[in-house]
Amino acid sequence: MKSFRLVPGQGLAGLTVESHDEPEPRRGQVMVRMHANSLGFRDLMVLANNYPLPIIPGVVPGCEGVGEVTAVGEDVTRVKIGDRVAATVFPRWLDGPFRRENAAQLGTMIDGVWTEYAVLSEDGVVTIPDHLSYEEAASLPLAAVTAWNALTAGTAPRPGSTLLTLGSGAVSLFAAQFAKLAGAHVIATTSSTAKAERLKALGVDEVINYRQKPDWWEDVRTLTDGAGVDLVVDAAGPLEQSLKSVASGGDVALVGYWLSGLDGAKPVDPALIFAAGATLHRTAAGSRTHFVEVNRSITMHRMRPAIDRVFPFAEIPEAIRYCESGRRFGKVIISHD
Known part of the structure; x- marks a missing residue:
């Protein structure tokens, strides 16, 4: 499998691709085959090392990803193999106000989702609305959850x-x-x-x-x-x-x-x-509870997000350049399919 890796502060020059074995989920973890990612201004900040949270050198970047659960570790009960899920941006922020102990974020402090397969905590995933494609659902984890938090706080x-x-x-x-x-x-x-x-x-x-x-x-x-x-x-x-x-x-x-x-x-x-x-x-993103509420509302109203453009996984650098241009209206999506 392939994953992108990042050396922060070097922009696109610090973004590389590596090949490695597929990971295996441990107790309380699930493995997700990524079908789509989303990226935007937040990712430009991470590449430039101009972000409020620390960025670990060599981290797998990307905090927005959706896909299919292909394997589960021991004691996993929240999701099952075959479920369509999205990763939560802050896997430890389950509910309530944001606290420092919940600050570990995908793609900065822990490995993110610009990868073909990701191992995630079962607490850090939510099922996605049935009527949305993977590409549409990939727009939700950061932007939609942030908007919902902003509107309801x-x-x-x-x-x-x-x-x-x-x-x-x-x-x-x-x-x-x-x-x-x-x-x-x-x-x-x-x-x-x-x-x-x-x-x-x-x-x-x-x-x-x-x-x-x-x-x-x-x-x-x-x-x-x-x-x-x-x-x-x-x-x-x-x-x-x-x-x-x-x-x-x-x-x-x-x-x-x-x-x-x-x-x-x-x-x-x-x-x-x-x-x-x-x-x-x-307002800084939102919790898993916010995400569940977002999905409930989107499902009830059959709402569809605004998608600007879709790039293939191999063309993430081109997608980043497009984001830098400032021409987008809505989310820029990465498809693995």
């Missing part, structure tokens, strides 16, 4: 509430889709007319082009009759404008803190945070 969307998503990355797209399922009114920012049209095709109600309207928070206030939105999912920044867009008593879910400073944004004035009168909370 504070005031969850409900009929008549308002949501603002920033940009057209995968987290923002999932947040918009989930919020529409809940009956919320969704406003989104984006960078082009073409992306605006695609956002509206997903059900977004109002789209603001932030290149044409640099102070887009003013448009958000206008669209909400001056009140502001109930919830902002901030996956792109700048945080200052999110705080100016949110209603008093609302929530701002900070997802993309690393992006917020890329445009030269200055530190946020504490007075602005106080004046916003909202709750600011950071």
Whole structure:
């Protein structure tokens, strides 16, 4: 079998492929034949060694993967051979708030899923919705779970509430889709007319082009009759404008803190945070329970994710270059089939 390996900080030059024997699951473990992976901006950060978590040299990268259980170790009860499963990004984070002891993440601190076969803890996998293909389900483990966590950690969307998503990355797209399922009114920012049209095709109600309207928070206030939105999912920044867009008593879910400073944004004035009168909370992926809830909702509504492009497993470097181009709308998928 083949697996990618990574020396962090060297970009694509640090990404190599090795051939080795298939692993065998031990007690409490399952072996999964990977059918599809997903990648995005998080993987670019890992390759550049510019990521909040430590990265072990030689690690198998990738935190998003789905496939079929082909073998199980002793005492495995949660899944069986033949099940279609997804790996959870944080295998030890089963439920509750994120804690340091649950920080081991696939593809950074422990071997990930850019491999043909992966041995995973049975606690670190969930079954995937029956109506989704492997390629579609591969989009869920990071982006969909992060969006769900962002939407449910504070005031969850409900009929008549308002949501603002920033940009057209995968987290923002999932947040918009989930919020529409809940009956919320969704406003989104984006960078082009073409992306605006695609956002509206997903059900977004109002789209603001932030290149044409640099102070887009003013448009958000206008669209909400001056009140502001109930919830902002901030996956792109700048945080200052999110705080100016949110209603008093609302929530701002900070997802993309690393992006917020890329445009030269200055530190946020504490007075602005106080004046916003909202709750600011950071969102870092989600637990296994979040993932189970995501799959339940997607199954109930027969929802399908937005897929941008599919690359074969051998072309992961080409897929990374495509991600670097910034042209994607939705998830970039790696297929093993």
